[in-house]
Amino acid sequence: MSRDAIPIHVIPPTSESAKAGGLSGNAPPLLRELSELLRKLLSTGESSAIDLSALPLTPADLDWLREKLGEGEIAVTLQANGESTLNETACPGVWWVTHRNEQDSVTAQFIDVTFVPELVKAHRQDVETGLEYLELLISDL
Amino acid sequence: MSRDAIPIHVIPPTSESAKAGGLSGNAPPLLRELSELLRKLLSTGESSAIDLSALPLTPADLDWLREKLGEGEIAVTLQANGESTLNETACPGVWWVTHRNEQDSVTAQFIDVTFVPELVKAHRQDVETGLEYLELLISDL
Numbered sequence: 328m329s330r331d332a333i334p335i336h337v338i339p340p341t342s343e344s345a346k347a348g349g350l351s352g353n354a355p356p357l358l359r360e361l362s363e364l365l366r367k368l369l370s371t372g373e374s375s376a377i378d379l380s381a382l383p384l385t386p387a388d389l390d391w392l393r394e395k396l397g398e399g400e401i402a403v404t405l406q407a408n409g410e411s412t413l414n415e416t417a418c419p420g421v422w423w424v425t426h427r428n429e430q431d432s433v434t435a436q437f438i439d440v441t442f443v444p445e446l447v448k449a450h451r452q453d454v455e456t457g458l459e460y461l462e463l464l465i466s467d468l
Numbered sequence: 469m470s471r472d473a474i475p476i477h478v479i480p481p482t483s484e485s486a487k488a489g490g491l492s493g494n495a496p497p498l499l500r501e502l503s504e505l506l507r508k509l510l511s512t513g514e515s516s517a518i519d520l521s522a523l524p525l526t527p528a529d530l531d532w533l534r535e536k537l538g539e540g541e542i543a544v545t546l547q548a549n550g551e552s553t554l555n556e557t558a559c560p561g562v563w564w565v566t567h568r569n570e571q572d573s574v575t576a577q578f579i580d581v582t583f584v585p586e587l588v589k590a591h592r593q594d595v596e597t598g599l600e601y602l603e604l605l606i607s608d609l
Contacts, residue, residue, distance in 0.1 A: 449582075456560070
């Protein structure tokens with residue numbers, strides 16, 4: 328049988344039934360992008376982030392993506408002018424990051440591809456301030 | 469006046485009234501040790517940990533220490549054979565770490581002096597496994 332004779336059906340990223348559920352079809356390609364970014368992390372150590380707010384994703388897309396990525400073992404909350412959560416997904420190295428304002432509204436969502444998100448690290452300058460605070464504590468003993 | 473004539477009173481680390489509250493006097497020197505460890509972190513980048521379970525500290529000592537160190541902006545929970553919590557204190561770079569078993573009993577407590585606790589970082593091998601998982605997801609789309 329020649330190759331030309333094989334009937335080829337181009338499968339769209341999402342089925343019609345999925346579209347009916349509010350899926351735009353823009354989420355599945357993100358999984359492919361994440362796998363590329365994970366490869367880059369492993370080969371070069373370079374971290375990346377996908378700004379979900381900047382993409383044409385529906386709430387259903389976000390739910391689908393989050394469900395596919397699953398839940399990991401590590402959950403981080405950061406309190407700074409509203410709460411941010413940085414949750415490891417079931418793919419270690421892939422973190423779901425949500426920033427909220429003081430009224431608890433979501434202001435931004437990212438997927439970080441990194442061994443550990445920068446936001447979780449103490450900054451050198453803050454550690455220096457912390458040391459001063461500790462010395463003040465000690466001098467008051 | 470000769471040195472021998474100076475009456476020397478050795479001041480214990482904690483007052484009698486503090487002792488009455490269950491304090492052993494072993495907690496305040498830990499603050500001094502932490503300030504040394506923070507200096508080392510800043511000058512060499514080297515992380516340290518104090519195993520609180522290995523020291524003669526009373527529950528009141530632990531409460532005193534925790535209150536003195538205060539609460540920071542970052543709280544991490546890690547689910548792995550029981551819950552571990554890694555809470556930044558009000559001194560950035562100083563983390564209060566509590567490990568619990570599956571019955572929710574505290575099994576160990578540490579103070580970590582580090583920019584970010586090792587436990588929060590995704591391990592290379594886990595990221596490699598995560599990438600395989602993601603590729604499986606993609607092949608199922």
